[in-house]
Amino acid sequence: MSAVAEAPVVATADARKAGSWLLVATVILLSVWVLLPIYLLIVNALSSPEEVTAFPKRFFPSFDFGSLSFFINFAGVGRALWNSVLVATLTMILSIGFGAPAGYALSRFDFPGKGTFRFLVLMTRAFPLPLLALPLAVMFIRTGLDDTAIGLALVHTTLALPFAVLITFSLFSGIPVELEEAAWTLGCTRLQAFRKVILPLALPGIAASAIFAFTISWNEVFAAAVLTIENRTLTAFLLQSLGESPLYLKFAGGAALVIPALIFIFAVRKYLFAMWGIANR
Amino acid sequence: MAEIAIKQVAKRFGGFTALHSIDLTIADQEFMVLLGASGCGKTTLLRIVAGLETPSQGEVWIGGRRVDHLPPRDRGIAMVFQNYAVFPHLTVFENIAFGLRMKKLPQQEVERRVNRTAELMHIEQLLKRYSGQLSGGQRQRVAVARALAMEPDVILMDEPLSNLDALLRLEMRAELKGVLAASKTTTIYVTHDQVEAMSLADRIAVMHQGHIVQAASPVEVYRNPAARFVGSFIGNPPMNFIPATKTANGSWTVAGLTLPGPKSDKHKIDFAIRPEDVDAGNEGLHATVRVIEPLGPHTLVTCDVEGGLFRAILESNATIAVGDRLRLAPKADRIRWFDPETTNAL
Numbered sequence: 001m002s003a004v005a006e007a008p009v010v011a012t013a014d015a016r017k018a019g020s021w022l023l024v025a026t027v028i029l030l031s032v033w034v035l036l037p038i039y040l041l042i043v044n045a046l047s048s049p050e051e052v053t054a055f056p057k058r059f060f061p062s063f064d065f066g067s068l069s070f071f072i073n074f075a076g077v078g079r080a081l082w083n084s085v086l087v088a089t090l091t092m093i094l095s096i097g098f099g100a101p102a103g104y105a106l107s108r109f110d111f112p113g114k115g116t117f118r119f120l121v122l123m124t125r126a127f128p129l130p131l132l133a134l135p136l137a138v139m140f141i142r143t144g145l146d147d148t149a150i151g152l153a154l155v156h157t158t159l160a161l162p163f164a165v166l167i168t169f170s171l172f173s174g175i176p177v178e179l180e181e182a183a184w185t186l187g188c189t190r191l192q193a194f195r196k197v198i199l200p201l202a203l204p205g206i207a208a209s210a211i212f213a214f215t216i217s218w219n220e221v222f223a224a225a226v227l228t229i230e231n232r233t234l235t236a237f238l239l240q241s242l243g244e245s246p247l248y249l250k251f252a253g254g255a256a257l258v259i260p261a262l263i264f265i266f267a268v269r270k271y272l273f274a275m276w277g278i279a280n281r
Numbered sequence: 282m283a284e285i286a287i288k289q290v291a292k293r294f295g296g297f298t299a300l301h302s303i304d305l306t307i308a309d310q311e312f313m314v315l316l317g318a319s320g321c322g323k324t325t326l327l328r329i330v331a332g333l334e335t336p337s338q339g340e341v342w343i344g345g346r347r348v349d350h351l352p353p354r355d356r357g358i359a360m361v362f363q364n365y366a367v368f369p370h371l372t373v374f375e376n377i378a379f380g381l382r383m384k385k386l387p388q389q390e391v392e393r394r395v396n397r398t399a400e401l402m403h404i405e406q407l408l409k410r411y412s413g414q415l416s417g418g419q420r421q422r423v424a425v426a427r428a429l430a431m432e433p434d435v436i437l438m439d440e441p442l443s444n445l446d447a448l449l450r451l452e453m454r455a456e457l458k459g460v461l462a463a464s465k466t467t468t469i470y471v472t473h474d475q476v477e478a479m480s481l482a483d484r485i486a487v488m489h490q491g492h493i494v495q496a497a498s499p500v501e502v503y504r505n506p507a508a509r510f511v512g513s514f515i516g517n518p519p520m521n522f523i524p525a526t527k528t529a530n531g532s533w534t535v536a537g538l539t540l541p542g543p544k545s546d547k548h549k550i551d552f553a554i555r556p557e558d559v560d561a562g563n564e565g566l567h568a569t570v571r572v573i574e575p576l577g578p579h580t581l582v583t584c585d586v587e588g589g590l591f592r593a594i595l596e597s598n599a600t601i602a603v604g605d606r607l608r609l610a611p612k613a614d615r616i617r618w619f620d621p622e623t624t625n626a627l
Contacts, residue, residue, distance in 0.1 A: 186354070189352070189354070
């Protein structure tokens with residue numbers, strides 16, 4: 001009797017064990033896929049120029065800041081960095097300023113064409129930027145927006161806006177409408193109820209989607225390279241000047257680009273997961 | 282003084298009519314319960330009074346003032362929501378104080394009112410906690426305290442007990458009744474639970490498919506249903522209905538029994554009786570026993586009468602077996618008659 005009863009138990013235990021091995025293996029593979037390039041980037045950025053081209057590699061970097069300090073003092077890097085921060089900040093303000101009200105409207109009101117609107121918001125992501133680049137450059141030159149931070153920020157906002165709209169939409173949808181209604185019955189106007197009840201609850205998520213917009217702008221290279229000449233952002237600057245630079249400088253530049261974006265995303269990871277959780281519901 | 286008058290209020294959502302021209306007057310300090318199955322329009326009506334929904338037509342008056350064009354905050358109401366709507370980012374104290382701070386009351390007055398209502402609802406020890414640290418019953422108390430602290434003319438409650446477990450619901454029901462009677466506010470209370478409605482209400486408005494079918498005291502609604510729907514919706518088990526055939530003017534035959542009834546030019550009407558208003562005896566309706574359910578103090582007997590189901594609540598010492606043929610004598614003063622076409626009482 002007992003042998004008959006035990007056999008399936010052993011089988012499920014085996015299956016479970018195999019399943020957990022598969023899970024562990026997948027996690028390791030994905031982690032290596034993501035972490036290995038970052039590791040190589042950091043090791044090489046923190047090595048002296050000789051070590052970068054040497055073989056075999058050292059496992060731990062020598063913490064030689066030669067390449068990095070050379071890169072930081074490279075003419076134009078400081079200005080490009082400032083431009084990047086300026087454009088990304090403007091993008092962040094614009095995309096939340098336009099995106100959050102749109103997200104709120106989508107979550108709280110029924111209006112004709114709502115479904116179409118949501119679809120169109122998403123469709124803007126399907127439109128290839130290179131196709132737009134030339135007419136956009138011409139228009140920017142005509143209106144005097146070319147080579148300005150605000151001009152580039154406008155383009156980056158169109159890239160970041162769909163995310164801002166859809167993320168804040170699911171964010172506001174996750175806040176029960178009764179909380180707002182309760183505030184109205186307790187003496188609030190629509191605006192007061194939003195400020196005193198909805199905003200405090202949505203703020204962490206809004207901050208996260210703002211940082212997401214910042215990162216999109218920070219990483220964007222195509223529009224930045226086409227639309228700016230003097231006021232290049234860091235990505236566009238590096239694309240232009242690092243092409244002919246020695247390898248160790250490329251690593252230093254790459255690290256300078258990737259690390260801030262990584263830190264930003266890491267800082268808001270909790271909210272991005274939470275927002276996607278809501279969006280999937 | 283806050284009498285509520287609802288005049289010819291209708292609400293349409295696209296092609297769907299949720300409310301058909303509702304007229305209802307609720308006296309000052311009256312406890313009015315809107316009772317009906319889900320989708321009957323009771324919550325919509327409450328939300329129209331609150332100002333959370335705009336009526337498609339009609340007027341709402343509170344305390345002699347027309348309010349249907351005013352936002353909720355200018356109507357002198359407070360509302361308790363089904364899911365409580367306790368603000369999660371504020372402490373219990375700040376939740377109860379929320380409306381008072383909006384009124385810009387001095388801090389001293391705010392503290393006095395919060396402490397008084399917290400004491401009333403037995404949540405003094407929870408004032409520093411957040412909503413996430415409270416149980417469902419405690420959240421319910423906070424929501425009621427928040428409404429009471431406003432000292433409103435009118436309190437609106439949307440199924441406030443439906444999310445609580447049975448025992449807690451019983452406890453809160455009695456407590457709510459006491460607290461609201463003492464607060465001297467006019468109350469509109471929405472529920473689908475007939476026991477809740479019967480035990481709380483001064484008057485019950487029974488709603489069905491966007492109409493108020495009957496608005497009367499609980500006993501009146503139970504004893505004299507204005508329509509067949511009221512009789513079958515209220516009471517557990519519900520009222521029994523059997524077709525009656527005319528024998529002479531004012532005389533009707535029901536399941537082998539001839540009874541005096543209303544004068545009508547119709548050939549067939551419906552006879553109705555509540556399960557507890559029949560006695561097993563030597564004369565009465567011909568019935569065949571199908572199911573016997575002993576309930577302790579009584580026995581619920583389900584029978585076949587005229588090919589339809591008939592439930593009777595009989596003495597538990599009755600020796601009845603399945604298949605028995607019974608004669609069930611209706612109490613003469615408890616018999617009601619309904620028009621089968623309009624379904625209204627005759």
